[in-house]
Amino acid sequence: MLHKLTGTTKVRLFLVLTVYLIMSWDLRLIVPVLIAGIVGLISMRPNWKPIRIMFIFFIVINLLNLFLFFIADPDIGTKFCGSRTVLKDLPGYLYISGETMWYLFTRFIKILATFTISITFILSITPSEFAAGLYSIKVPYKICTVVELAYRCIPDIVRDYQNISTSMQARGVEMDAKKIGLWKRLKQMVMIIVPLLLSSFDKVGNIANAMDLRGYGKLKKRSYYAEHEATKADGVFKVVYLAGILICIAYIAYKMLSPTYLQLWYPFV
Amino acid sequence: MKKGIGKAFFGEWNTKTIVTMAVGAALYGVLMVYGGIPIFSQTNLSTAMIVPVIVGAMYGALPCSLTLLIGNIIADLIAGNGMWFDWSIGNAVLGLFVGLLPVYGAYITEGIFKVKHAIIYGVLCIVGNIIAFGIVTPIFTYLFYGGELKVTFIMAGFACAGNIAILLIVGIPVLFLLAKRYASRTNLTAE
Numbered sequence: 001m002l003h004k005l006t007g008t009t010k011v012r013l014f015l016v017l018t019v020y021l022i023m024s025w026d027l028r029l030i031v032p033v034l035i036a037g038i039v040g041l042i043s044m045r046p047n048w049k050p051i052r053i054m055f056i057f058f059i060v061i062n063l064l065n066l067f068l069f070f071i072a073d074p075d076i077g078t079k080f081c082g083s084r085t086v087l088k089d090l091p092g093y094l095y096i097s098g099e100t101m102w103y104l105f106t107r108f109i110k111i112l113a114t115f116t117i118s119i120t121f122i123l124s125i126t127p128s129e130f131a132a133g134l135y136s137i138k139v140p141y142k143i144c145t146v147v148e149l150a151y152r153c154i155p156d157i158v159r160d161y162q163n164i165s166t167s168m169q170a171r172g173v174e175m176d177a178k179k180i181g182l183w184k185r186l187k188q189m190v191m192i193i194v195p196l197l198l199s200s201f202d203k204v205g206n207i208a209n210a211m212d213l214r215g216y217g218k219l220k221k222r223s224y225y226a227e228h229e230a231t232k233a234d235g236v237f238k239v240v241y242l243a244g245i246l247i248c249i250a251y252i253a254y255k256m257l258s259p260t261y262l263q264l265w266y267p268f269v
Numbered sequence: 270m271k272k273g274i275g276k277a278f279f280g281e282w283n284t285k286t287i288v289t290m291a292v293g294a295a296l297y298g299v300l301m302v303y304g305g306i307p308i309f310s311q312t313n314l315s316t317a318m319i320v321p322v323i324v325g326a327m328y329g330a331l332p333c334s335l336t337l338l339i340g341n342i343i344a345d346l347i348a349g350n351g352m353w354f355d356w357s358i359g360n361a362v363l364g365l366f367v368g369l370l371p372v373y374g375a376y377i378t379e380g381i382f383k384v385k386h387a388i389i390y391g392v393l394c395i396v397g398n399i400i401a402f403g404i405v406t407p408i409f410t411y412l413f414y415g416g417e418l419k420v421t422f423i424m425a426g427f428a429c430a431g432n433i434a435i436l437l438i439v440g441i442p443v444l445f446l447l448a449k450r451y452a453s454r455t456n457l458t459a460e
Contacts, residue, residue, distance in 0.1 A: 018352050068420070069420055118346050146287055146294060154343070157295055197323065
C-alpha cells in the first residue's frame, strides 16, 4: 500500500517521523513508530537478503558505538535522567549505572526506529516521487533535481565502483583489508576513486545536454509526471502526518517551557 | 575571463552545475558509506572528501556546500545509521570553506592554481574543518539531540583530523592535476 501513496505524502511523512524521532528520548513515543516502521517494511514484501546484511551490519556498528559511548562517558545517563544508581563498580573510572544502561538502550531503539523508517522510505519511493515530494514542501525545484539525480545515480556509481575494483584486482592489486597497511590501503582507494570520479564527472556533460535539449530550467515552476492524484490512502496518511506535526510542536514546546522536564524517560526512579 | 566574487561564491546555476552537484552528492554519499577506512565510530578516513574539492574547484562555494549537505543526507539514508542532520550541516559549512577556491582567485577551470593558492586552500581547509565540526556541529547536536557533546567532540576531533589529512594530502595534488588538465585544454581552444 505504501507504494501507492503520492511522493508528497511519502516525503512529508518521512520528514515528520524523522523530526519526531530526533526530538524524543522517550521510549513510549519511540516504540510505536518503530512498530509502524516494521509493519511498513513487512507490508512492502521487500527482497530480504540485502536488508538482512544491512541489518546485521547496523547492529554490529551500533553495539560498538554504544560501547564507545560508555567508555567515553560512563556518567552519560545521569545527565539525561538527573539521578544515579550505581549497579556495579568497574576498575578505573568506569561503572555501570542503571541510568546509563537505560540511556544506551533507548538510544539503540531510537536509532533502530530511524533505521527502519529510512529503509522503508528508501524502498518505497522512486527518485521522481522524491523530487515531487520535496517540491511540494517548497524546496526550489533545482535542488529537487539535484536530489533526484543524485538518488538516481547511486546504482550507476556502485556498479562502476565494483567494476573498477574488480579490474584492479585482476591486475594484481591487493584489496584484502587484512593484508595491507593503512597507508597502502589509502593509496589503493585513491587508485579506484580517481577513475571513478573521472568517469562519473564525464557523464555530466551528456546528462546536462540531454536535459537542456528537453528545455530544463526555462521556467520558474514545474510539475512532476510521477505525481498522481491523491488516493484514499493519501488522505489517511495526511491525517497521520498532520497529527505527527502537532505532537512534535506540542512536545518541543513542552520541552522548552517545562522546568522539570527530563530528557530521558526513566521508569525505574 | 574573470568572474565576480558573487558569481564565484554562488556559482552559476545552469543545468551543468545542477547535474554536477547531483553526481557529486551521489559520489559523496556512496564514498562516505563504502569508500572509507574506519578510524573511529561513525567516523572514517573518508576518500569522499575529494568530491567537494572537485565540485568546489569547478563551480564555487555554494554548490559545493549544497553538494555536501545533500551527499551527507543521502549517505545517512543509504547507510541506515540514523539521520544526523547536525553532521550534514557541519558538512555544508565545510563545503563552503573548501569551495571558496574561485573566490580567492584559484580558477581551476582556467588552469590557474599556484603555490599561493595551495597555501590559502590548506589554511581554509583546516579553519573550515575546525569551525564546521568543532563549533557548528556541536551546536546543532546540542539543539537537535541534547547533551552527548563529549562523544560529538571526540568524533569531531577524529573527523577533523581525517578530513584535513585527505583534503591536504589528496586534495592539493588533485587540484594541481585538474588545473594542469584544464590549462592544456584552454590552450587548445585559444589557438
